[in-house]
Amino acid sequence: MSSDQVHLGHRARKRFGQNFLNDPYIIDGIVSSINPLPGQNLVEIGPGLGALTEPVGRLVDKFSVIELDRDLAKRLRHHPDLADKLTIYEGDAMRFDFTQLIKPNNKLRIFGNLPYNISTPLMFHLFTFHEHVEDMHFMLQKEVVNRLAAGPGCKAYGRLTVMAQYYSRVTPVLEVPPESFTPAPKVDSAVVRLTPYEVLPHPCTNLKWLDRVCREGFNQRRKTIRNCYKALLTVEQLEDLGVNPGLRPENITLQQFVKMANWLDANHQNA
Numbered sequence: 001m002s003s004d005q006v007h008l009g010h011r012a013r014k015r016f017g018q019n020f021l022n023d024p025y026i027i028d029g030i031v032s033s034i035n036p037l038p039g040q041n042l043v044e045i046g047p048g049l050g051a052l053t054e055p056v057g058r059l060v061d062k063f064s065v066i067e068l069d070r071d072l073a074k075r076l077r078h079h080p081d082l083a084d085k086l087t088i089y090e091g092d093a094m095r096f097d098f099t100q101l102i103k104p105n106n107k108l109r110i111f112g113n114l115p116y117n118i119s120t121p122l123m124f125h126l127f128t129f130h131e132h133v134e135d136m137h138f139m140l141q142k143e144v145v146n147r148l149a150a151g152p153g154c155k156a157y158g159r160l161t162v163m164a165q166y167y168s169r170v171t172p173v174l175e176v177p178p179e180s181f182t183p184a185p186k187v188d189s190a191v192v193r194l195t196p197y198e199v200l201p202h203p204c205t206n207l208k209w210l211d212r213v214c215r216e217g218f219n220q221r222r223k224t225i226r227n228c229y230k231a232l233l234t235v236e237q238l239e240d241l242g243v244n245p246g247l248r249p250e251n252i253t254l255q256q257f258v259k260m261a262n263w264l265d266a267n268h269q270n271a
């Protein structure tokens with residue numbers, strides 16, 4: 001094991017996606033963009049060795065953390081400055097029921113330098129709690145941030161884009177080079193802010209249909225809309241919905257995906 005795998009005496013575990021932040025300038029930038037204030041309902045996913053937890057802990061009295069690695073959770077329990085401030089949940093954030101953290105009139109502010117191996121499914125899990133969330137700040141692979149923030153017509157535009165933008169405003173915040181972590185990941189990273197809408201701008205009557213139109217479209221990106229949805233919608237129906245059958249799925253706006261989903265929900269039995 002080379003020394004670049006060890007940080008603050010802890011050997012990084014690849015299976016837990018452990019790349020620890022080591023760059024004070026970047027840490028400062030992330031904490032400033034979160035702007036934690038006393039009394040807020042803050043939740044960190046994957047606190048690790050405390051790179052973000054410590055500076056956030058200097059700004060607020062109490063907050064929650066969810067950490068899967070038993071050894072790291074134990075370290076936090078004995079942390080001289082943090083032990084009294086943290087409610088530590090030792091377990092998998094992908095299975096975590098975030099409704100247990102809800103407090104009256106105090107939506108969740110979730111943040112974390114996420115393990116990259118689970119970041120996309122974890123975000124889909126988090127979207128299901130959108131109405132309880134004020135905002136989320138995440139460090140992700142830069143490529144994933146590009147997907148979250150993409151517009152129609154971009155290569156990065158896909159199912160993750162549509163679902164993220166269905167629920168929230170997406171704001172890229174900061175780019176982060178590999179050297180800012182120990183061990184250094186092989187990819188560039190970026191921080192993004194997701195701010196769930198109070199009122200969804202394009203409400204969908206059945207999310208199963210939205211998921212299905214996204215999957216069927218983006219799994220066959222090179223096909224035209226006409227061919228992607230042959231089994232579900234005729235050319236006339238597409239045209240009535242304002243969707244050009246000759247375009248590709250990556251050209252369809254969120255609003256158009258929702259229109260297709262809502263029409264299918266009204267006219268078909270099951271998604």
Ligand SMILES: C[S@@+](CC[C@H](N)C(=O)[O-])C[C@H]1O[C@@H](n2cnc3c(N)ncnc32)[C@H](O)[C@@H]1O
Pocket residue numbers: 016017018019020021022045046047048049050051052066067068069072091092093094112113114115116118
């Ligand atoms: C990229 S590291 C970030 C650590 C620290 N926040 C930092 O910035 O240096 C990801 C952290 O998430 C934890 N982790 C991995 N999978 C997890 C899961 N499913 N649920 C909760 N935490 C997880 C890892 O053990 C690790 O502490």
